[in-house]
Amino acid sequence: MNTIMSLFVLPDVSDIAYFTDPAKSAGRSSNDHNNKIREHILSAMPxxxxxxxxxxxxxxxxxxxxxxxxTALREISPLYAFYKVVKKAGRGHNYDYKYKFYDSSQQQLSTEKVEFKYNALTLGDAPQFVSPMKPSQYLSQSFxxxxxDRYLVNLLTDFGLEVPERSLYLSDIHKTEPNCMLSAQQLYYEGSKGSSRWANSERAKAFYDACRKCSKTSISQFIQETDLRIDxxxxxxVKSQDKKVYLMYHQGVFRVNTVESSDYRIVNYIKQPxxxxxxxxxxxxxxxxxLLRWKNGNGIAFPAFQIS
Structure with a gap:
């Protein structure tokens, strides 16, 4: 335990305000920062x-x-004496932590995959429960x-921005900051009033508005023309939800939600472009x-599904 402690950076004592202060729950621009602090606090709780x-x-x-x-963790492992937490970083994982539960003789009772959801006590209240990358693999054509082909080339040309080579774009666009789109991404955030990079530039604001319009129009039209590959x-x-536990939190209350992964097999669907x-x-x-969306700027970077 001492070895682990010597390597673990504990949170600031004031960081608990990220659970208790409503002001730290507001604003999309700070969501990622705030969530990382909350996730670090959960890792530090032992x-x-x-x-x-x-x-x-x-x-x-x-x-x-x-x-x-x-108290909530006892719903997962009722007889545990102590537990350890391993944070699972990166988008390759479908959960946030591995919780390892032990009895008083230090025998391991179980290892559980746990995903944390802030500001919701049920999965129905959460804005999403999973966000698959590279959504085109689940669609009848490539988004x-x-x-x-239909929007980006004209959009970048209209604003005098370099158009990336097509194959480079297709291989790079799933990154949060694709190299081939860095100049467009910078101009986009300079035009976004809610961004820390906002520059109050007329050209940037016009580009930002054009990107939002193209994103909305293209996604709507694409969904009309495209089917889901439901299998x-x-x-x-089913695979992403298998043996996963959701640790929910809202206003001082932690609650555990579990689901049967087989329940998520899709029977049918409708389109709402x-x-x-x-x-x-x-x-x-x-x-x-x-929901089909762009995670890092409308029409700029990282297309994904947001499933709720």
């Missing part, structure tokens, strides 16, 4: 002790959140090719919304 609990301002919040978390998407959903999505019925009879 090490949080009286040094945190006795703080005059934040101590009680640390104590109540640790107690609430450990990336469609967008490049492939079903296989992905106006809302940039497909709506699928799964084996339980429930519906899931499959």
């Amino acid at each position: 090490y949080i002790d009286d040094d945190y609990f006795n703080h005059p301002v934040y101590g009680e919040s640390w104590r109540t959140h640790k107690t609430a978390l450990e 990336e090719e469609y967008y490049y 492939m998407l079903s296989d992905y959903l 106006r809302f940039a999505r497909y709506v699928a019925t799964i084996a339980t009879g429930q519906t899931i919304k499959i």
